Amino acid sequence: MKVLVPIKRVIDYNVKARVKPDNTDVDLTNVKMAMNPFCEIAVEEAIRLKEAGTATEVIAVSIGDKACQEQLRTALALGADKAIHIQTDAKLESLHVAKLLAKLVDEHQPELVILGKQSIDSDNNQTGQMLAALTRRSQGTFASKMVIDGGKALVTREVDGGLQTLSLLLPAVVTTDLRLNEPRYASLPNIMKAKRKPLEVIEADTLGVNLTPRIELLKVEEPSKRQAGVIVDSVEELVSKLRNEAKVIS
């Protein structure tokens, strides 16, 4: 079974994004970048499938400018067999990403595509579902457990009301939630080995997908700041403030 894992280069999750003074976007100059945390979980899951003998090949793919090859090397160091960089400088929406990925799915026919459930920059939470639609595959989003059994994937999903388990007919698209697994770190020898693993570069505009933006970004602002609060000295003072000042309890 072949597994395709799309990964995204994003701001490191420990870094607080700052808005540019001219309000055109978020300022990413000299900001630490990393693999989207949900994608790390996707890579880990694919590698575990390979270690278990369920998967035969793990292909990592990233769409973006040259810099995302750094994250592809990380995926290779973690255990992916092969990487594909779809190169573009365009600002992409999830629909564009899904359409480009659909082209790779057509070509490589992976039985499973594992994506993150959401990018921590756009917070879109769309790509996996869109890819499933475009390739007419079953989808298991927000997975916290996955078992491959015959031609099916049993996926337990984190939903608002608790946990839901679905049986997906393969080929399927699965998106990861935080509790699916705990990603490993790449070891130094594996980082060295990754340098020799194949990384194929494909120019996005050779794939025949129209990448014209459909959504315009008009403005990016700081969220409204909260008023500075006070430190209270006791429970008594707290309750009295909540009752008489904030008037949120009776």
Added chain:
Amino acid sequence: MSVLVVAEHENGQLKAETAKVINAALKVAEGVDVLVAGYNVDDVVQSAANIAGVTKVRVVDNALFEYQLAENTADLIVEIAGGYTHILASASTTGKNTLPRVAALLDVSQISEVIDVIDSETFKRPIYAGNAIATVKSNEAKKVITVRASAFESQSEQSACEVEILSLALDNTLSSFVSVEQTESERPELNVAPVVISGGRGMQNGENFALLNGIADKLGAAIGASRAAVDAGFVPNDMQVGQTGKIVAPDLYIAVGISGAIQHLAGMKDSKVIVAINKDPDAPVFQVADYGLVADLFDVLPELESAL
């Protein structure tokens, strides 16, 4: 403008967030249609028909939609999408699961987690875990949108509007329901509760969450948690508040033993009043708290319960 709102429902009951999504939809058009797709949904239909601003409830009541799985629900929405300029759903796990599939089938980009409607094509939405707010304009002929319910008011009631029964039996040959583990709780739901009290890693274990019960009882509060508390197995996943859990904006949010990571703040910093109880005076949660209490939670929680 003609707007379709996909009703959010569970166990035969309409969820309160639907009225908030309708409130958002009414900033685009004067009346909206609501789609109820499910099985044995009579009560859901009735509740939806009574929400002010709803012109028509369109109903597909069929066992094929019992679990509202994305594959055939998306096909169903696409079937009836024709006449609409806007399709909205709650940014719940159900809405997030289904709507991007609808958008892709219609070949349009989706706008996720809208918190403000400027006009029929311009919307605000948080990005980067809420550290920035983007204003975006969609050039699509059809706008497919998920709405962050906590950012909108609820709608009042009306006398029941028209109900249209549709017979669309679309099968799902790709996926099937196996089981559900539902968390039963007598408490209000996190995303609509007026008061939320959440515990973090500082609670130390699941049993200690009982310390929050008495307080929640007295305040009519829902109980939430940080990711660390969920990951450690103290409480179930559906209690997680944050960037990747539930987004809440109650009148009062009380964070207990929670440090205040960006990802947690993303889920609660729009609460009207925030209280933080933490023994570390430097915990970042104090930067967003209106009232901070630097103390050991095991000392102050019993005190708080009896003071209320």
